[in-house]
Amino acid sequence: EAGVAQSPRYKIIEKRQSVAFWCNPISGHATLYWYQQILGQGPKLLIQFQNNGVVDDSQLPKDRFSAERLKGVDSTLKIQPAKLEDSAVYLCASSRSGANVLTFGAGSRLTVL
Amino acid sequence: DQQVKQNSPSLSVQEGRISILNCDYTNSMFDYFLWYKKYPAEGPTFLISISSIKDKNEDGRFTVFLNKSAKHLSLHIVPSQPGDSAVYFCAAVNYGGSQGNLIFGKGTKLSVKP
DSSP: OOOOEOOOOOEEEEOOEEEEEEEETTTTTTTEEEEEEESSSOOOEEEEETEEEEEEEETSSTTTEEEEOGGGGGGGEEEOOOOOOOOEEEEEEETEEEEEEEEEOOOEEEEEE | OOOOOOOEEEEEEETOOOOOEEEOOOOTTEEEEEEEOOOSSOEEEEEEEETTTSSEEEEEEEEEEEETTTTTEEEEEEEOOGOOEEEEEEEEOOOTSSSOEEEEOOOOEEEEEE
């Protein structure tokens, strides 16, 4: 079974610029998650999708972050404009509906200068 | 306010000995707990889990113990191997409420020395 695919793996931008991350979950996994992991911290949930609907986006900074999951498969997370504190690894994860174990991708490391 | 706490940022153990990683939580509504392992430049990978109705779950060299009254869980690795060197994250979830939102601790970096 192919894993969760993410791109790009690394991105360096200047503050106030925009960036987008892409995620392709495991085939058949209805639930998709975006987590933010700041250096020295554990992953923190940004948004959770069930198919193409949002289940939980309570911790997503909606003034600058947006995410979509068109057609219930791939997902894109966008940051515009980026701030220095957005420097982090953005992890995508997926699971079968109702499953209690998430499978994570390798992450996209963002550095904002 | 951290709901899941891993108070030891790092742990060093000799190969062949036992590694014990600890985790405390504050939310009594958590009903499922997981341990993830993370190597550098990779995403976290699932290791072992335990439901709140159990107090122990074992999988090969890995055993997780849950003490609900103390709101404490621990991961035991016996015997420890150099390949176990990684960051270990404890995570908790309230499936009755938050539909799968894992709350993670800050992680403990385990170093197993040959």
